[in-house]
Amino acid sequence: MPAKTLCEIVVAVGYGRGVVGEQPLIYAEGLVKRFGDFVAVDGIDFQVRAGEAFGFLGPNGAGKSSTMRMIGCVSRPSGGVLRILGMDPVRQGAQIRARLGVCPQLDTLDQDLTVRENLITYARFFGIPRREARRRADALLEFVRLADRAGGKVEPLSGGMKRRLSIARALVNEPDIVLLDEPTTGLDPQARHLVWERLFQLKRQGTTLVLTTHYMDEAEQLCDRLVVMDGGRIVAEGSPRSLIETYCPAEVLELRFADGTPGEYADKLAGVGERLDPLPDRLLVYTDDGDEALAEVHRRGLIPSATLVRRATLEDVFLHLTGRTLVE
Amino acid sequence: MVIALLAARRSAGRVGAVVGRNIGAMRSGPSYLLVLLSGLAEPLLYLLSIGVGVGALIGTMELDDGSRVPYAVFVAPAMLAVSAMSGALAETTFNFFHKMKYARLYDAVLATPVGPFELVLGELTWAMIRGALYSGIFLAVMVALGLVPAPGAAAAFPAALLVGLAFGGFGAAISTYLRGWEDFDLVSTGQFALFLFSGTFVPVRDYPAVLEVVVRLTPLYHAVELLRGLALWRLEWGLLASLAYLVVMALGGLWLASRRLARFMFP
Ligand SMILES: Nc1ncnc2c1ncn2[C@@H]1O[C@H](COP(=O)(O)OP(=O)(O)OP(=O)(O)O)[C@@H](O)[C@H]1O
Ligand SMILES: [Mg+2]
Numbered sequence: 001m002p003a004k005t006l007c008e009i010v011v012a013v014g015y016g017r018g019v020v021g022e023q024p025l026i027y028a029e030g031l032v033k034r035f036g037d038f039v040a041v042d043g044i045d046f047q048v049r050a051g052e053a054f055g056f057l058g059p060n061g062a063g064k065s066s067t068m069r070m071i072g073c074v075s076r077p078s079g080g081v082l083r084i085l086g087m088d089p090v091r092q093g094a095q096i097r098a099r100l101g102v103c104p105q106l107d108t109l110d111q112d113l114t115v116r117e118n119l120i121t122y123a124r125f126f127g128i129p130r131r132e133a134r135r136r137a138d139a140l141l142e143f144v145r146l147a148d149r150a151g152g153k154v155e156p157l158s159g160g161m162k163r164r165l166s167i168a169r170a171l172v173n174e175p176d177i178v179l180l181d182e183p184t185t186g187l188d189p190q191a192r193h194l195v196w197e198r199l200f201q202l203k204r205q206g207t208t209l210v211l212t213t214h215y216m217d218e219a220e221q222l223c224d225r226l227v228v229m230d231g232g233r234i235v236a237e238g239s240p241r242s243l244i245e246t247y248c249p250a251e252v253l254e255l256r257f258a259d260g261t262p263g264e265y266a267d268k269l270a271g272v273g274e275r276l277d278p279l280p281d282r283l284l285v286y287t288d289d290g291d292e293a294l295a296e297v298h299r300r301g302l303i304p305s306a307t308l309v310r311r312a313t314l315e316d317v318f319l320h321l322t323g324r325t326l327v328e
Numbered sequence: 329m330v331i332a333l334l335a336a337r338r339s340a341g342r343v344g345a346v347v348g349r350n351i352g353a354m355r356s357g358p359s360y361l362l363v364l365l366s367g368l369a370e371p372l373l374y375l376l377s378i379g380v381g382v383g384a385l386i387g388t389m390e391l392d393d394g395s396r397v398p399y400a401v402f403v404a405p406a407m408l409a410v411s412a413m414s415g416a417l418a419e420t421t422f423n424f425f426h427k428m429k430y431a432r433l434y435d436a437v438l439a440t441p442v443g444p445f446e447l448v449l450g451e452l453t454w455a456m457i458r459g460a461l462y463s464g465i466f467l468a469v470m471v472a473l474g475l476v477p478a479p480g481a482a483a484a485f486p487a488a489l490l491v492g493l494a495f496g497g498f499g500a501a502i503s504t505y506l507r508g509w510e511d512f513d514l515v516s517t518g519q520f521a522l523f524l525f526s527g528t529f530v531p532v533r534d535y536p537a538v539l540e541v542v543v544r545l546t547p548l549y550h551a552v553e554l555l556r557g558l559a560l561w562r563l564e565w566g567l568l569a570s571l572a573y574l575v576v577m578a579l580g581g582l583w584l585a586s587r588r589l590a591r592f593m594f595p
Contacts, residue, residue, distance in 0.1 A: 035595065072439055074435075074438055074439055074593065074594055075594055075595060076594060093443075094441040094442075094443055095441070097439060097440055097441050098440075098441040100439075102439045104435065104436075104439070106432065108432040108433065108435045108436035108439075109436070110349070110353070110431075110433060110436065111431060112352075112353035112356065112431075113349075113352055113353060113356055114356055117352050117356060120352075121345070121348065121349045121352055122436070122440070124344075124345035124348055124349070125342065125345045125346075125437060125440035125441065125442045126440055126441060127338060127341050127342065127345075127441070169436075173440075
């Protein structure tokens with residue numbers, strides 16, 4: 001066996017056991033994805049470390065899924081460097097995929113099989129013996145609270161149930177890294193909280209999570225660190241708190257007015273707070289003290305039809321970075 | 329060497345898992361079983377209506393070596409070839425295409441260590457299992473009707489599997505080129521043309537010269553030649569050419585299909 005290959009195997013095994021603890025599990029540098037002339041991912045750099053929950057946040061078309069598919073070794077990078085678990089996704093795709101759990105943006109559940117068989121069959125693709133596959137399937141169905149649907153078909157499950165089944169399926173090989181592409185899009189708040197709770201639990205167990213979302217609250221809840229993507233590029237990076245602290249004052253005052261455009265009021269409120277952002281339906285005032293800013297609005301003789309003082313969120317960061325709201 | 333063996337074993341396990349998925353799907357739905365059995369009905373009906381019915385009018389048929397056999401005996405091996413062809417094509421065109429483009433099944437499979445080659449090989453293996461069932465029943469009917477001697481049937485069985493493998497590989501390859509369900513009309517038209525003009529109902533030497541040359545290039549002709557030669561136990565060198573044709577077709581189809589699948593699934 002060539003020395004290089006042996007070396008790679010040792011490194012790869014080391015990654016799995018956490019021996020090479022300082023090395024990132026995923027390393028990307030200048031990563032590019034092109035579809036013909038179109039550049040979907042435009043030279044991004046990021047690293048994901050063992051045990052962390054890492055997020056890609058961005059609007060539709062930002063390039064999140066394209067990036068996730070490259071990490072999942074089902075899409076060939078058009079340029080740059082990508083290393084996953086110390087391996088090369090083009091040459092060692094199967095070895096990497098063996099240690100990933102993937103929950104794609106659109107469910108790819110097997111309609112011809114029952115809920116439980118979906119998990120067992122999937123486990124078999126990883127070479128897991130049938131007995132062990134059954135054991136894991138039952139444990140995972142408990143984990144995502146679908147045990148009572150085990151014998152039923154996939155088709156009649158609700159959207160949230162299908163999503164949970166997809167997540168369970170992604171865990172069937174006890175992966176080192178779980179990739180979740182928009183795990184909660186389209187779910188009602190209750191279903192979303194159940195998914196969050198499960199993802200938290202995984203995180204506590206030390207599983208490395210990589211997820212995409214365009215929900216700010218999801219990113220704030222789940223991610224230790226995240227990158228904000230827009231138009232195929234990374235526009236900011238950090239923990240949710242540090243991003244908010246870097247790009248926004250602590251509080252936001254939201255003002256709505258019965259008549260006139262928010263833009264007109266922005267002129268009248270010049271100098272209030274640190275920054276003003278007129279949106280089509282409301283005016284945002286970024287400030288360290290929302291109540292004081294509101295008092296100043298009243299002092300200037302303006303009477304908003306509705307006011308709200310709240311803490312700054314990632315939504316505000318995104319708005320600031322790109323000049324656009326995230327969820328259209 | 330050890331590593332290569334281990335890799336081969338792991339790979340075989342993955343191919344087996346793809347086959348296992350199809351067995352699971354068949355077991356959990358009655359509809360699948362129905363489709364499976366309906367594939368058998370068509371060639372059997374042709375055998376009975378044309379072979380036995382029309383055979384009564386025609387009487388006997390002269391073979392290339394000058395000997396004469398009852399018409400049903402002449403037609404039956406051809407119907408076996410057609411049965412092997414349509415069984416394999418149904419699995420690898422219609423089902424393959426559906427799983428690839430609509431059910432998103434292959435998206436799920438290829439996110440695991442299973443690679444495109446293993447996936448296509450697994451689907452072909454499944455088509456073969458299905459084909460073995462068709463051909464087995466069909467041959468049993470032929471033996472029961474006295475259309476083929478037992479040794480001929482025994483020799484024709486593995487050959488029928490090869491026919492299935494060849495058309496299966498070919499079908500998987502063409503289904504990667506299909507744009508939508510409309511294109512299936514083309515596939516069935518092509519299939520029907522092969523069915524009519526492959527020396528199935530009359531020997532190709534009775535065709536016009538130009539047509540004969542064309543027919544000798546098409547796959548079902550070689551399938552019919554091989555199965556008829558073995559079933560009637562008329563062993564000639566020409567059978568080796570047909571055998572080689574089908575082996576190349578099977579391997580070429582497998583290679584092309586997995587290459588195209590990788591390109592389609594991993595843009
Ligand atoms: N297979 C493909 N062929 C051509 N263009 C593609 C392909 N896949 C993605 N794109 C394009 O790449 C861009 C980024 O798509 P991507 O799916 O990565 O975005 P996203 O951030 O996941 O968006 P969303 O939030 O809508 O899921 C889009 O403009 C999309 O049209
Ligand atoms: Mg996406």
